[in-house]
Amino acid sequence: MELQFLGGASEVGRSAILVNDRLLLDYGTLTATPPQYPVGRVDPEAVVVSHGHLDHVGAVPALLSGDRRPTIHWTPPTAELARILAKDTLKLHGVSASGARGGSKRRGRFGGAMQCPFTADHVARLGEVETRHGYGEPFEAAGHEVTFFNAGHIPGSAHVLVDDGETRLLYTADFHTDDSRLLSGSTARPDADVVICESTYANVRHEDRASVEQRFVETARTTMWEGGTVVVPAFAIGRTQELLLVCAAHDLECYVDGMGTRVLSMLRQYPEFVRDSDALAQAARHAREVTGRDGQRTRIANKNTVIVTTSGMLSGGPAMTYIPEIRTNPINRISLTGYQVEGTPGRELLETGRCELNGGIYPVAAQTALFDFSAHADHDGLRAFLAAYEDATVVMNHGDSCAAFAKELRRDGFDAAAPGLGETVEC
């Protein structure tokens, strides 16, 4: 089997692996200014997508340009998330969903500055070439037998098992071994000769999930009791719904705003891809949806309540309306709920107590803390997963310290490697 690493090799973002020059696993973007895409020009017969995050699916519509029509295989939630993300990407580039470029008022954040790698037409073509699969249902893709297994990362996320008749490859993609309220953790450990394993948190040990939740709830209650507002920036996919489940379970009054609301209603159509669909339905009823009409956000920002809103790293979305409203009062609270990438306003806020808001940099008096509701396995989770693959060849990707983790594995008797960008591995 030949594996070509077109992205996500010793980096986080733009995941793309070409198998035997025919089958592409993921085709993502690296969020930066400007965004970056996998290297090389590929023309695969089929594409298998592990999950609906931008760094795994963000560039997939670009594979449908000209007369290229590779079959796209994914789970139903991944198919829906791919469309939501693609439409959002078009919007950021100032292109409306119908394909028209906006005037100067509707140029979007990237409008005019750079070219979107795909058009609304490419997004519409997804429907012509896609095939949806559940977990544990083998299917054929570009001459390979492929099977998805629950990866416990976001709804619809999959480990991808690829068999070319000689070699069985397990591509873990992003995964979590612990249960959350939204999802069951990954438990499948199918036989494999080669494992491509993510390593986002290879250097991290997560705080116990129950104690993270307890701290989150207690601090929110204290703030509300003191008369303050709690703004909870959360990623739209997975994290927003997880936080709504937490609020419902602890009877914390909450509002929900931003793209996470759309993802929530989509997920309710696929109850088999969440851990407890009744709990999710109850959480959806418990949260009050913000429409954003008639100054509603400004009014809510002055209530004693919890507001779960995008974006998770304060780089846009309705959070940018709430933070200016609440920032000057030290009774108020900003509870960040995920990793804050360097260079984002969320990271800046944590490190300096100041935040870039709508072009200016302002001090924030509101209390700020980070709660690690991670959706990835940490160092010990990765090692526990790989314990099932001591006899396999292990290839680390999707991390900032792939080489160091591969070295640790070799020290412990594994056959482990960490290829660089563009490198080809024969196995």
Ligand SMILES: [Zn+2]
């Ligand atoms: Zn992911």
